[in-house]
Amino acid sequence: MATSSTCAENVVLIGFMGAGKSTVGRELARRTGRYFLDADALIEAAQGRAIASIFDEEGEAYFRELEQQSARWMAECVRGSIVSTGGGMPTVVERLREIGTVVYLKLPxxxxxxxxxxxxxxxxxxxxxxxxAEKLFAKRQKIYEAQAQITVDADRPLEEVVDEILRRL
Incomplete structure (x- = not known):
């Protein structure tokens, strides 16, 4: 498991679908010289198919198990990176802080x-x-807030969001 000293090396972005996790993550990685890792893309690569296909063929429960597996792998193996989670990952992975500092991109x-x-x-x-989707958003918002170590208003230009995250880290 990651220790608190290694946790600070990674930044884990959480938030609802469309909150800007991938966009912010790529810019954070560019500005800090870190790697960018998209948890959904990691799952798609490992499965050799799109998430929509995984949902259709195997169901949501199977996909959530894949998220848990990928989170365990990231906690053990990923260092010095910016990680963008899927919107639902914080609902099934309670210990995101073992991966890194958790930043919630909050958007109405x-x-x-x-x-x-x-x-x-x-x-x-x-x-x-x-x-x-709106009901799911309301339910997940509470989970994101509980998981987050830093909450950032994502309803503004990308540069401002990234600047605030860097300041608060």
Whole structure:
């Protein structure tokens, strides 16, 4: 398991789908010289298929188990990186802090809808029903807040979000 001294090496970005975890993560990595790791892309690469396909063929429970496996691997093996989690990972992985410093990118649901247009929503299984997605958002928001060591308002320009994260780290 990661110790508190190694935790500081990684930054773990959490937040709902469309909050900007990948965009912010790439910019943080660029500005700090760290590697960027997208947990969803890691799972897709390991499975050889898209997350939507995993959901369709195996179901959500199977995907959540894959998230737990990838989190264990990251806690043991990943150092000096910026990690972008999937929106649901904080709901099944209680010990994200073993991977690194947890930063919650907070964004209102209405802004998320603006960012994720209809085309993108079709690719995201949990966004097929907007009303259901909004209820999921409300439920997850409490989990994100409980997991976070740093909460950042993500409803502003990328540079400002990254600057604040760097200041607060």
């Amino acid at each position: 649901f209405e802004k998320i809808l603006e960012r994720i247009g209809p085309e993108e929503r079709r690719k995201r299984p949990l966004f097929h029903d907007i009303e259901k």
